[in-house]
Amino acid sequence: MSKPLKQIHLAAHFPGVNNTTVWSDPAAGSHIEFASFAHFARTAERAKFDFLFLAEGLRLREQGGQIYDLDVVGRPDTFTVLAALAAVTDRLGLTGTINSTFNEPYEVARQFASLDHLSGGRSAWNVVTSWDAFTGENFRRGGFLPQEERYARAKEFLATAHELFDSWHGDEIVADPVTGTFLRDAKAGAFVHQGPQFDIHGRFDVPRSPQGRPVIFQAGDSEEGREFAAAGADAIFSRYASWDDGRAFYDDVKKRLAKYGRGKDQLLILPAATFVLGDTDAEAEELAGQVRRQQVSGATAIKHLEFVWNRDLSSYDPEGPLPDIDPDTGEDHIARGRAQVRMYRDRLATAREWRELAAAHHWSIRDLVIHTGNRQTFVGSPATVARTINEFVQGDVSDGFILVPHITPGGLDPFADKVVPLLQEQGVFRTDYEGTTLRDHLGLAHPDEADQRRVAS
Structure with a gap:
């Protein structure tokens, strides 16, 4: 008997x-005007996507005290944007990244519970920690927290937030049939939490929301991050979108669930994925090359190289050869606080490898960064991209993908118009929403049901 087809999750x-x-593209729009967010969200909902994902930018991206072009120069507050989008969408989930390093459980729980009410049960929280000192300067003395302290705080932060969400839990909560207000005894919203990170007690003033708790996402990739996700997350925002790396990550995280009394269907793996579409595969490949060169300017290439060299390389020509000096392997000078989570842990080995590649292919600094950096995940005609996405999901490389277009806000439209119908024809993606909450879209149980299943197991 053949294995039933998995349904693809798209965001x-x-x-x-x-x-x-x-x-630089003429089609690129504003990241401040609400019209951009509304267009993007409406396209995603028109295509019956599970949710929209909004990342968090707490400080302008910079190196050496200078702002550079990898990041949006200013963005409205995440909660404000998501609440506004709740008013112009009906079914689309609304996911926001809110960090646990610089916030407090009561404030964040109150905001997400409010968003869940305002959206009719469509909120989700991507729980992250913040590693870098230059962001930390906006919030706390000393900049960043060491990795082990960040995850200790994050675990207790999430547990405390759950206590707040659940403080309105129970059959004794009823709604007055006349006024619609909630009635409860003197225990309403009462909570007490005492721990190493938080010592708080009081009353949570937002009644139980439609989903009970927001859907919980996690985006860390370290050993601590994987365990954190297996213990309490509903989905992982993964960076592994290639077949081999994605399958290894998928298998590793799913195997961790059993010791927490959870089934494999209780945690979704959703990698970020970029795409370039063309009328033919050849046209798409040509377009992808052009997009990559637009994404990696000369200044961007130098800034990227500085992460490895750990030196100021502003005097180097991005169209010239790689530096002949070796990386500085001492204290982190470029990304303060990132020493604990370096992208390139062995800087000397990476520099040797890159010099060999550059010499073999006659690459400049910019060429090297273009060819070794992240490339578009799915490139081809709509039929090719639809087939490849389905193969990845059916092959347990992922449970779906979070798509990141390179043009805002209209870059999602071609995918919605040309790829989604092909997935629907294959019977692996919905033609309409069957439920009203984000948990419905993702096939996740209500927290009360999930807790009962865990106890029973």
Whole structure:
């Protein structure tokens, strides 16, 4: 008997806090005007996507005290945007990244519970920690927290937020049939939490929301991050979109669920994925090359190289050869606080590898960054992209993808118009929403049901 086809989960990431956006394209729009967010969200809902994902940018991206072009220069507050989008959409989930390093549980729980009410049960929280000192300067003395402290705070932060969400839990909560207001005894919203990170007690003033708790996302990739996700997240925003790396990550995280009394269907793996479409595969490949060169300007290439060299390389020509000096392997000078989570842990080995590649292919600094950096995940005709996405999901490389277009806000439209209908024809993607909440879209149980299943197991 053949294995039933998995249903694909699709979401849309509003870009900007990344290095994928092409600012120079005439079609590129504002990241401040609400019309851009509304267009993007309406396209995602028209295509029956699960949710929209909005990343968090707490400080302008910079190196050496200078702002550079990898990031949006200013963005409205995440909660404000998501609440506004709740009013112009009906079914689309609304996911926001809110960090646990610089916020407090009561404030964040109150905001997400409010969003869940305002949206009719469509809120989701991407729980992250913040590693860098230059962001930390906006919030706390000393900049960043070491990795082990960040995750200790994050675990207790999420547990405390759950206590707040659940403080209105129980059969004794009823709604007055005349006024619609909630009635409850003197225990309404009462909570007490005492722990190493938080010592708080009081009353949570937002009644139980439609989803009980927001859907919980997690985006960390470290050992601590994977365990954190397996213990309490509903979905992972993964960076592994290639077949081999994606399958290894998928298998590793799913195997961790059993010790927490959870089934494999209780945690979704959703990698970020970029795409370039063309009428033919050849046309799409040519377009992808053009997009990549637009994404990696000369200044961007130098800034990227500085992460590895750990030196100021502003005097180097991005169209010239790689530096002949070795990386500085001492204290982190470029990304303060990132020493604990370096993208390139062995800087000398990476420099040797890159010099060999550049010499073999006669690449400049910019050429090297273009060819070794993140490339478009799906490139081809609509038929090719639809077939490839389905193969990845059916092959347990992922449970779906969070799509990041390189043009804002209209970059999602071609995918919605040309790829989604093909997935629907294959019977692997919905033709309409069957439920009203984000948990419905993702096939996730209500927290009360999930807790009962865990106890029973």
